[in-house]
Amino acid sequence: MKRVQALSDLELDVGKGETFGFVGPNGAGKTTFIKILIGLTSPTSGEVRVLGKSPRDAQVKTKIGFLPESPYFYEYLTPSEFLHLSARLSGIPGQDVEVRVRYLLKLVRMEDAAHAQMRGFSRGMLQRIGIAQALVNDPELVILDEPMGGLDPVGRKELRDIIIGLRERGKTVFFSTHILSDVEMICDRVGIVIRGRLVNTGRLSEILTEEVESVEITVKGLTGKFRKVLEKVTQQSIRSGDSLFLTVRNEEEVERVMAIVREARAKISALVPRRKTLEDYFMARIREAERK
């Protein structure tokens, strides 16, 4: 068997009550790191503390909720039976189990399929059950590995709301993803991991400056001569029907485009300032890592 060093020099602290996005391309070592956090795998060197204790400590696990990537459950069980089992294993008192299970089934909108065997459930349905079982013990710390995987847009929106709800209740959420828009929407802080190394960590507002990166302008009703002029002065231009999409770098260039448009008696139908996105930042870091 080939041994691979999945992670190295990964130093990371996540504070209580934080929603932390762990971002990286496929194969970056996100799942390996999460397995270490859960105590499924031991690091060859280094130290991990979860809620101040070793991740193998059973006491710690009473306060943790975990959703693995592409979860798979006992297909001969129904969601209701599975959640009962989860509740029992998490040490929830017998009299509270039924109420908790019903609440969770409702939270993830699986009430209708609660008593069907999970055999043949779609990925999205399994993902919902996975989220429900991760929350069965009302955990202080929720660790989610690619929680948006397999969910449709409605499901993703619902999960974002669940995570925001957890944050409002002071819970710590640590989740890995490669879907950057989710991170931008719900995370306080992000860590970017590439090839097993943490390349950056910080608040989104620190990583992404408010500075405008570029402005996208859509012009309509241009004649041939003016179009050529505009194409020359801008960084990038795309023609579509009688519209011309332009990308310019700064306000000065915007002014210049507007002057030409006015002269041509054409119309500006849209003007959108583009700020740096997490994706831009992420792609730049990956390019840097590849150059090394």
Next chain:
Amino acid sequence: MFGRISGIARNTFREAIRDKVLLILLVFAIVVMGSAKVIQPLALGEESKVIKDLGLGAITFFCVLIAVLVGGRLVYKEMEKRTIYIMLAKPVRRWEFILGKYLGLMAVLFVSMLIMTAGFYIILLVSGIPASAYLLWSLLMTAFELAILTAVAILFSSFVPPIASAVFTFAVYFIGHLTRDLRLLAAMSPSAVVKGISEFLYYVLPNLSNFNIKGEVVHDVLLNPQALALSALYALVYTATLLLISVAIFRRKDF
């Protein structure tokens, strides 16, 4: 602790009874026991003994088959399907997981044995053979044998795939019934290597022939209670040792 172990045991039990394999094996066992009626004419006046012998043999054989086939994939399947990630992320200690799985499978075997025994006694009644409770002693000893065999299956299942695990467990079962011959071989062989290996196997593998008292109960031979008690104790110690080894392996495992 008990809640978690029984939770895992109940889940294991539920998995097995919702699996068609178990149902097929049970139906097949009853068919085999019933088939004794067909071969009755060949028994030359010994039909009652043939039916009893075949019935007890079938119950043992099918229970062994269940232990090997269901037990062989018990732990491995959880790793393969990654359901173990969810189980071990809960406050479940690894030894609780192994013990829960073991007890769950033992419960499956107990219920299967109960069903087969009921079928066996019905066949005896239908055949007009006096259904003596003396036969149950043989089944009790089989239960102890299964305790060992299930632990063997779990041990293999925690590190090899189901088919390999089934083959190894079967091998232990067969050699376990031949341990006396192993000792004989060790005594008689001139080769030091053969002597060494046979002796090693004799001491390491379970001595399962002690649990086979079918001949005695079918022929109404008086049983030696002291020997039976000793065999039972042996089964408990051997099983506990195997479970401890399984837990030790399982605890070091990275998923």
